[in-house]
Amino acid sequence: MFIFRNLVILVVVIVPKKNLESLDIGYDIVVIGAGAAGCFLAKNISSNYKVLVVDSRSLPRHKACSGIVVRQGKELLEPFRPPESIFLKPKEIHIVYSDWTHKLEREIQKGFWNTDREKLDKWLYELALKKENVDIIDNAKLIDFNYAEDKKHIVVVLESNGGVKNIISNYLVGCDGALSTVRQVLGVKPPKRYVAIQELIKAKGVNKAYFIFDEEITDWYAWVIPKGEVIDVGAALDPFKAREKFAQFKEKVKQKFKISGKGFFDSAMLTRPQSVKDLVLGEKRVLLAGEAAGLISPSSGEGISFALRSAKFAANAFNKNFKDALSEYKKEAKPLVERLNNKFLKSTIISNKQKRINLMRE
Numbered sequence: 011m012f013i014f015r016n017l018v019i020l021v022v023v024i025v026p027k028k029n030l031e032s033l034d035i036g037y038d039i040v041v042i043g044a045g046a047a048g049c050f051l052a053k054n055i056s057s058n059y060k061v062l063v064v065d066s067r068s069l070p071r072h073k074a075c076s077g078i079v080v081r082q083g084k085e086l087l088e089p090f091r092p093p094e095s096i097f098l099k100p101k102e103i104h105i106v107y108s109d110w111t112h113k114l115e116r117e118i119q120k121g122f123w124n125t126d127r128e129k130l131d132k133w134l135y136e137l138a139l140k141k142e143n144v145d146i147i148d149n150a151k152l153i154d155f156n157y158a159e160d161k162k163h164i165v166v167v168l169e170s171n172g173g174v175k176n177i178i179s180n181y182l183v184g185c186d187g188a189l190s191t192v193r194q195v196l197g198v199k200p201p202k203r204y205v206a207i208q209e210l211i212k213a214k215g216v217n218k219a220y221f222i223f224d225e226e227i228t229d230w231y232a233w234v235i236p237k238g239e240v241i242d243v244g245a246a247l248d249p250f251k252a253r254e255k256f257a258q259f260k261e262k263v264k265q266k267f268k269i270s271g272k273g274f275f276d277s278a279m280l281t282r283p284q285s286v287k288d289l290v291l292g293e294k295r296v297l298l299a300g301e302a303a304g305l306i307s308p309s310s311g312e313g314i315s316f317a318l319r320s321a322k323f324a325a326n327a328f329n330k331n332f333k334d335a336l337s338e339y340k341k342e343a344k345p346l347v348e349r350l351n352n353k354f355l356k357s358t359i360i361s362n363k364q365k366r367i368n369l370m371r372e
């Protein structure tokens with residue numbers, strides 16, 4: 011008999027990444043998009059349901075974003091104990107509303123979280139990945155969906171690396187952002203869109219987030235935000251004049267903030283809903299959450315808290331009333347729609363010269 015002493019057997023269990031071929035054919039819920047909305051929905055859904063999350067990008071993903079998380083978002087994330095690594099300096103940030111057209115400035119003590127969006131997304135992705143009832147697949151794209159003959163199931167058509175697979179699901183949830191395919195296939199008009207361009211420039215000396223209104227640059231807003239070692243200089247712009255307007259904005263920022271040099275460029279589309287008509291929570295067995303539903307602030311472009319809250323409401327709806335999840339979701343999401351309704355008013359104030367001046371002077 012041999013006695014093995016001091017023998018350490020290292021067993022490394024490698025869980026292979028799911029791909030199109032290895033996916034099951036049927037799920038209770040298919041979620042399109044593994045951003046803030048998609049991952050938080052997967053995290054909050056009951057383990058009774060078999061869930062598939064699909065993203066067209068490589069996960070964990072990179073998304074152009076300033077990563078400011080407002081109070082409503084903080085409240086949802088705090089119970090999951092976010093690691094310190096997702097924060098950038100200064101971790102808690104105050105806001106300065108700066109109207110460059112009328113030379114007005116107002117500071118508000120907000121204490122929003124200043125996160126590294128890539129790290130925040132990675133953490134959320136890992137929270138979803140840990141759930142045994144959730145399969146996640148990346149580099150796979152939703153290209154179409156349709157109701158099955160029984161009208162109770164949806165045939166979801168996915169494409170990856172030239173291969174196509176049909177998945178059968180009870181529900182489909184579009185968490186697929188500003189350019190939502192789910193919304194498009196439903197035949198619902200997208201809200202107005204802007205191009206958000208940002209440049210991350212190595213610089214010091216800025217320690218508040220500046221939300222800037224400058225009519226020469228955009229009818230929405232621009233920003234200068236400290237992010238650790240760099241400063242995020244960005245603007246939400248009319249797609250037809252984006253490059254030229256960004257260059258003009260950068261020149262102004264250089265002078266006002268004494269910043270020089272070139273940084274890393276990034277951009278993405280940004281939705282700006284105009285009225286409650288742009289907020290669409292779904293149809294029959296298809297739900298929309300986050301920016302795909304039009305849930306983003308029309309005044310500040312703040313969308314992370316809306317993505318998280320709508321995802322939580324959709325998860326609650328499935329957990330409470332799977333049979334009629336959409337009606338339940340519409341009930342749950344009422345406070346979100348109400349909050350946005352107030353913001354539509356604020357958005358018209360911000361776009362109106364005299365009203366904005368009055369607001370800044372209050």
Ligand SMILES: Cc1cc2nc3c(=O)[nH]c(=O)nc-3n(C[C@H](O)[C@H](O)[C@H](O)COP(=O)(O)OP(=O)(O)OC[C@H]3O[C@@H](n4cnc5c(N)ncnc54)[C@H](O)[C@@H]3O)c2cc1C
Pocket residue numbers: 042043044045046047048064065066067071073074075076077078079080150151152153185186187188189190191206207208244277278279280299300301302306311312313314315317
């Ligand atoms: C430059 C910029 C700065 C911003 N700054 C802030 C900020 O500081 N604070 C804030 O709160 N908000 C900010 N926002 C808005 C915020 O980023 C979004 O509102 C938020 O990420 C929306 O989350 P979501 O999960 O709904 O969609 P997204 O985060 O956009 O995720 C959608 C996902 O769906 C995937 N997808 C899309 N189509 C398909 C398909 N057909 N098949 C499979 N997958 C698909 C995409 O790959 C993506 O990963 C900013 C946006 C931009 C562009």
